[in-house]
Amino acid sequence: MTAPFAVVTPGSALPGATAPATPKNLPHTGGEPNPSAEALRARFGGAVERVDVVWGETTVYVQGNRVLEIVRWLHDDPTQQYDYLSDVTAVEQRDLDQPLEVVWHLRSLPFRRFLRLKVRIPKGGRLEVDSVWPVYKGADWLEREAYDMFGINLRGHPDLRRILMWESFKEGYPLRKDFPLRGRFSRSEQLRQALDQDPEARYSMEELSVADAFADLPPDMRERLATGEKTGE
């Protein structure tokens, strides 16, 4: 069995690495951008729409159809080494005409860098963007949450379905601005629908295979699962 992970020393790619220091006296805007932003401009040119620096954190707005390519390069390139995906989420502005933003928070442990990628998706059409699951397997649940809460369809995600709300939740996407706080249905209807859920719904075999956990299960459990037995009982 090969080593499941490689040990990464934070800051190992920095020359004369010292302990990280908290930056002080950061300007609100216009601070020094993350060097990766310039590298992205040089490599992808027009795909980079805008670079913002707010409180020392760099946000790069990129074109929606290039995002998987860009993330893959940031992950694989030895001069970038963004080896950790912190979060995938979305932002809807209070101005409802503004496009919806999908946000990726990337962190490079060897370089001690933090980069925020954003894609603006205009409303009115299908909200769709590439999944980064082929690069970061940890994006699985994060993207399911973005789908569950904002209704963003992540192309190429292996198992895109609700994660926080139950699967038969019919009221829409709760974190969208047009979603009423108490939901769309009456309390009794909400309770009726909630009680109609199947408490037996558990991890499917597909889910276990996707997580690559199936092969690591004990042999007897693998046999029982292969015969169609439900897990967790």
Add this chain to the structure above:
Amino acid sequence: MGLSRHPSLADTQTLPARATAERQVVSYDPKSQEGWVTTRLDFLVNWGRANSLWPMPFGTACCAIEFMATAASHYDLARFGMERMSFSPRQADVLICAGRVPFKLAPIIRRIWQQMPQPKWCISMGACASSGGMFDNYAVVQGIDTIIPVDVYVPGCPPRPEGLLYGIRMLQEKVKNERGADKRVRDEMEPDPNSKLYIPPDMIDELSEPFGNSVHQTRSAP
């Protein structure tokens, strides 16, 4: 030797003289073979039940922290016969729901309640379990009494351990005063849709508009 009746059963309000008489100490020599005691069967059963309630902790939020504090040595839930936490509903007597219950958990808590054997009781601990509390939103059940019957509501956000202990003592009082002959206590009644008194849930919603009540609240959106 003689007839002994438990003092708590005497109605001191209406029969003070008799109660005073019954509070007299009955002397009993343990070495003698002649001592005997008689009591009501359901008093004895209830006494046993009330002092050995096994709780099924259903802790979902910060109330569960207070519940753990109640069970720990300082407040010591074991003093009231709740020594054993039952993490299986099949061996539990009282469901203590500590914390908010989202709609996704609604069928789970109902199933746990159905899995508990009779006799069973339920304590709703804290504002969220009792009424949804501050979580008046799309995701949280507005009081677990919309799913399962509740015997004791403990207010607070979260309640202090003293509050929970008070609620448990109240439940013990309730258990001690149950009558075995009273079938209504243990029978689970489903609402009868053919009854003239039956109001369907959507009608309750309509009637409570626009005022709302603790369970069916008014819509906040068009």
